[in-house]
Amino acid sequence: MKEKIIINEVGLRDGLQNQPQHVTTEDKVRMAELLVGAGVRWLEPVSFVSPKAVPQMADAAQLTRQLPQGDGLHYTALVPNLRGYQLARDNGYRTVALVLSTTDSFNQRNLNMTLAQAIDSCRSIIQAAGADGIATRTYISGAFSCPYDGLTPVDVTLDLSRQMIDAGSEEIAIADTIGAGNPQQMKDIMAPLIQQYGAERFFVHLHDTRGLATAMAWAACDLGVRKFDASVGGLGGCPFAPGATGNVATEDLVYLFEAAGLDTGIDIQALREVIKLAARATGRELGGRIIHWIQSQEARGRPCDLV
Ligand code: COA
Ligand code: ZN
16 A cells, blocks of 8 residues: 555645736635546645735635535635634635734734734634634644745744744644755755654645746655645745745645655646636646656657556
8 A cells, every 4th residue: 555645735735826817706616626527636626815915815614615625624814913814614624724924024014013913813713723623723824934034044944843842833834835845855844854753744845936846845755754735736835935836836846746656546637627727717837747758758659658
């Protein structure tokens, strides 16, 4: 039996939140259906945030009601504050994603809070969720680098992760929100956390701004991490993190892990339909490196031997 890798599809949330072209609920529902059809089982389809701050997420409740349902599907909603948490809970989410950035500047731009206020806010949400029987995954955003203050010291990321674990957060996601990290930093952060808490608790969230995302994913996998966020077609870019490009493409992570003999359960060829739809809906060219390779093979009439 091959060892399993969880790829959590965040394209509908992280991927779409910054798109200038409005994406309809109907297109989002179709994307979710095609993703599930391709084997995706973990998805973050929405955030419950101020519709003024992020207009693309204004249909979060409506979209939630139309998502595919079934055993083995795991949905999360991102929540920026207690109000967002309550909305996610009332809309049926059993796991919520919290965001804690590593600096005052980033928390200020993203949440209109200082770092200390954001820590308190996360603690309150974790406590409320615990009482409601809802699980929390806390994203340490800017874990490698902050878009405003530059390189993040490893100790800052470790300290915030530990604080959130101590507060009761079941899962921690180490997030390279702007795609400025490297594999050595990944080891420096993940090794002590895994040694202390085990690998089970951790997700890794990457953006491919400088082309090192798959190398970083592999470094994390080598240390035992088995849960990764990604966006189909490499959609993405955070509205509050200038210069950040898309998430690592789902298909590139699928190729990486399948080529290494691990099981993602996701079919790259089936993802191509979602990528086409997402490209049409956003008016952008999309597709990870592996899609370009498949297309060039097809153009030359050569086989695509995708493991
Ligand atoms: N969901 C929906 N609306 C919300 C909300 C939530 N979770 N939290 C606040 N609001 C609304 C308030 O009702 C208020 O609306 P009004 O202007 O119509 O009265 C408005 O947003 C401002 O509320 P306030 O509590 O003063 O928040 P703020 O101005 O300090 O903004 C955030 C803070 C977090 C709500 C806002 O900046 C936000 O939603 N940011 C999005 C962050 C994000 O998505 N980042 C990317 C993912 S990492
Ligand atoms: Zn992101």
